[in-house]
Amino acid sequence: MKIEEEIKQTAFRNEYHKAYINLLYTSNFLQQEHGSMLKPFGITSPQFNVLRILRGQYPKPATVSLLIERMLDKTSNASRIVDKLEAKELVTRKQCPNDRRTVDVLITEKGLDLLKQLDALDNDNKSGGIYNLTEDETRELNRMLDKIRD
Amino acid sequence: MKIEEEIKQTAFRNEYHKAYINLLYTSNFLQQEHGSMLKPFGITSPQFNVLRILRGQYPKPATVSLLIERMLDKTSNASRIVDKLEAKELVTRKQCPNDRRTVDVLITEKGLDLLKQLDALDNDNKSGGIYNLTEDETRELNRMLDKIRD
DNA sequence: TGCAAATATATGTACATACATTTAATGTAC
DNA sequence: GTACATTAAATGTATGTACATATATTTGCA
Incomplete structure (x- = not known):
């Protein structure tokens, strides 16, 4: 899913701002996935x-x-x-x-x-x-x- | 600085693993920068x-x-x-x-x-x-x- | 030698995260 | 219209983060 839809924001100031948000969001996404994999252990x-x-x-x-x-x-x-x-x-x-x-x-x-x-x-x-x-x-x-x- | 030097790890399992670590590390890096900018406020x-x-x-x-x-x-x-x-x-x-x-x-x-x-x-x-x-x-x-x- | 600076780790505090549970209000099925 | 499920927000608890401070030990140098 595109980052715009994920955080329900239709417009970013510019491509840089979007990339910045996208980077942080994707990092959180991966960390949460990894965290739930580890949880049972x-x-x-x-x-x-x-x-x-x-x-x-x-x-x-x-x-x-x-x-x-x-x-x-x-x-x-x-x-x-x-x-x-x-x-x-x-x-x-x-x-x-x-x-x-x-x-x-x-x-x-x-x-x-x-x-x-x-x-x-x-x-x-x-x-x-x-x-x-x-x-x-x-x-x-x-x-x-x-x-x-x- | 390359990610290898940043976390003093000479070898990653593969390019994917390196990218994963790099993504998390870079996200933390940006968030810390942003956090210290906000701190005085x-x-x-x-x-x-x-x-x-x-x-x-x-x-x-x-x-x-x-x-x-x-x-x-x-x-x-x-x-x-x-x-x-x-x-x-x-x-x-x-x-x-x-x-x-x-x-x-x-x-x-x-x-x-x-x-x-x-x-x-x-x-x-x-x-x-x-x-x-x-x-x-x-x-x-x-x-x-x-x-x-x- | 003696003492100040540097180093290694631990601790204190405020805030955030992850996730479960609680409380209150609303919606819905019968 | 009462009973049960759903929804919205708040709260509880364990963990982690950020940063300041404390404590112990070692180092270096006058």
């Missing part, structure tokens, strides 16, 4: 992102700083997301002996298992959303998005 | 969006349902955003006499003034962000985003 989207970063490091631990550096939303509160993951026993947290200011966060077996389940789902789901684009369009989209943030 | 981004919808209706009032229908994030909580705007005297709220379930929300003079100030800022700021694209690119971006949500 008892984690939220930010929690999932942190788990994936931790798997990328595994079997090494990650510090909270490293998580912040790699999270999509840099200003979010990594400490509290790790709190939630720790409560679900998907990660462990212990003070690092070398530098007692930092904390070693490590994904658990349970966390790795959960991600494995979700990987399987992802592989079965290569249609819709971003997959509506051709590979060429996807490359073009990446180029334009990088340009927007320049 | 004492309103948040969702509050601003509601004000704009109300100006679009002015001098007619809008119901909360209409706000939800037109908001970028459909699942957000319009009632509570209107609470905040009412506390700042940017909108008024009164029960509708025809249908006593609904509420008439109306932007105040103070609200209209605030938007006018922000309009001026917007006009002085037609560079950077989405304006890094050419107009052709912008049309192409709109087309691709609509396709993603199909």
